[in-house]
Amino acid sequence: MLLRELAFGAAAAAAVRAAARLGVADALTGSSATVDELAAAVRTEPAPLRRLLRALSCYGVFAENEDGAFVHTDMSRLLRDDDPQSLRYIVLWCTEPWTWDVWPRLDEAVRSGSSVFREVFGKEFFDHLHQDAAESAQVFNRAMTTSSMQSALDVAALLDLTGVATVADIGGGQGHVLASLLEKHPEAHGTLLDLPGVVARADSRLRDGGSLSDRARIVAGDCRQNIPVDADLYIVKNILEWDDESTGKTLRNVIAAARPGARVVIIENLVDDSPSMRFTTAMDLLLLLNVGGAKHTRQSLVDRITRAGLTVGEIQPVNAYLHAFECAVPVR
Ligand SMILES: C[S@@+](CC[C@H](N)C(=O)[O-])C[C@H]1O[C@@H](n2cnc3c(N)ncnc32)[C@H](O)[C@@H]1O
Structure with a gap:
């Protein structure tokens, strides 16, 4: 099981990079946001953004509420530009082209x-x-x-x-x-x-x-x-x-x-x-x-x-x- 996930490690790296580039963490300003709100804020299609957030939330980067809205987690907050411990540029650096x-x-x-x-x-x-x-x-x-x-x-x-x-x-x-x-x-x-x-x-x-x-x-x-x-x-x-x-x-x-x-x-x-x-x-x-x-x-x-x-x-x-x-x- 774990080996299959490990072999797909590039998908996790690509997902966290995409979130950092799109600025999803910065767009989530309130206590929670719907996918439509986030998609409008970061200018993406809502359905693929939901897929990206679902993939990330498997790793504890963002979490999905029962009503389908997304909230921050400790890890997703670190993707924000304004977080004092921000890792946004470290994430981008580790996943540069x-x-x-x-x-x-x-x-x-x-x-x-x-x-x-x-x-x-x-x-x-x-x-x-x-x-x-x-x-x-x-x-x-x-x-x-x-x-x-x-x-x-x-x-x-x-x-x-x-x-x-x-x-x-x-x-x-x-x-x-x-x-x-x-x-x-x-x-x-x-x-x-x-x-x-x-x-x-x-x-x-x-x-x-x-x-x-x-x-x-x-x-x-x-x-x-x-x-x-x-x-x-x-x-x-x-x-x-x-x-x-x-x-x-x-x-x-x-x-x-x-x-x-x-x-x-x-x-x-x-x-x-x-x-x-x-x-x-x-x-x-x-x-x-x-x-x-x-x-x-x-x-x-x-x-x-x-x-x-x-x-x-x-x-x-x-x-x-x-x-x-x-x-x-x-x-x-
Ligand atoms: C990993 S960074 C560390 C920067 C800094 N010392 C720190 O700890 O934040 C490596 C640094 O070495 C610099 N560097 C690489 N090649 C160099 C060279 N030939 N001469 C001087 N600096 C160089 C890079 O530009 C970069 O700033």
């Missing part, structure tokens, strides 16, 4: 241990995203924003910045972690480094005219090429999930940029310590397909960090799903 082109090749990727992305799209994942898939790039940035806004405060709460005057966030996305740290530590200065298309939309607090702009520098660059940033503390959060060569190059570039003794805090989800193993292992497989990468175990990450030349100290949970590895650039 490119994902449907790479999943069928999972057997090949498992056989070779390598990404299939270049074979399917003719270029590397981030090049495709930024050059050919503007809408997916936007969805990616919004999804990263959602997840990093939610974790930025946890990171700021955990990290002790005693003695740290300058902090750099490498591959820091739109800079929410950096902005939270600078807000919490009014003496600190910070640098955000990420790809040009990403920093162009950096958090408005960090940009010219923003509340933190006098203490923030934004660098558009490629951390695998060069990290032209001198800082007391380097943060490397959720980027060491790609191929090992990129991980090694990035860490070695941090070491080359940093002074001996500088702190490097590496923050990752761990595949052997996750409260949500189905999500984490699914993301692990998607990382294999798109960037030839992986979610790490505690040990596999320690191995890679050590091999690059950093020393690893304390490993602490940041929140339920992230861990921080406190590392240092060796004093030569």
